[in-house]
Amino acid sequence: MTTETELVGDEDDVDFATSTTSLEVAAESRKRRLQEMKAKVEGAESMERQTDEDSDDDGKPVLFRSYAPLDSGLGTKRETKNLFVLEKEIQDQLADTDDMSIVERVDVGVLAPRKVDWDLKRDVAERLQKLERRTQKAIATLIKERLSKGQTELVEAVNSGAYSTFQDDE
CATH class of the missing domain: 1.20.5 (Single alpha-helices involved in coiled-coils or other helix-helix interfaces)
Structure with a gap:
């Protein structure tokens, strides 16, 4: 079924x-x-x-009709090449590495670990130099103004600004 x-x-x-x-x-x-x-x-x-x-069995030599050698001994002469140039270079490099003189003085800055933010300081150093120059110019202009106003001595004009900032801090 x-x-x-x-x-x-x-x-x-x-x-x-x-x-x-x-x-x-x-x-x-x-x-x-x-x-x-x-x-x-x-x-x-x-x-x-x-x-x-x-x-090919005929034994006829091959003729180069478009080529006439200038010298008959040209085919037999071979240049002598110095095949040991590479070996000499390797020997020279090995001789240079054999000089294992101990470094007498080690720079502590190289061995000491750096602070965490050393790269930030390095990157911002140029900007800080610009700001430092501007700050020095501003201080010089303030001292000149104090000298011209009060006809005071240079030492007093310089110290008065430092004294006032010292009192503001306290």
């Missing part, structure tokens, strides 16, 4: 199986054709090789 769904399922399996075999057959025929073409090409190349070998 088979149902219709079972029959339909079996037909799908058969179609899948036949389609797979037809694909395999097509692949095999393609491989066969490629092998035949390859054999034809190799056969033609082997024929060319045989004709080339036959022509």
Whole structure:
């Protein structure tokens, strides 16, 4: 007792199986054709090789018609190259590294750990220099004003500003 769904399922399996075999057959025929073409090409190349070998057997020297050497001994002469240049350079570098003299004096700044904000101070140093110059100019103008107003001595004019800021702090 088979149902219709079972029959339909079996037909799908058969179609899948036949389609797979037809694909395999097509692949095999393609491989066969490629092998035949390859054999034809190799056969033609082997024929060319045989004709080339036959022509080389004549023993005729090759003539360079567009090249006339200036010196007949040019082909036999070879330059002598120093092949040990690299080895000499390596030996020199090794000799330089053998000098292991102990450093007598070690800079404490190199070994000591830096503060946490050292990079910030480094980055802001240029701006602080500008501000320091402006501050010095402002102090100089204040001292000049005090000297011109009160006709006091220089020491008193300089100290009076410091004394007033000291009292403001307390």
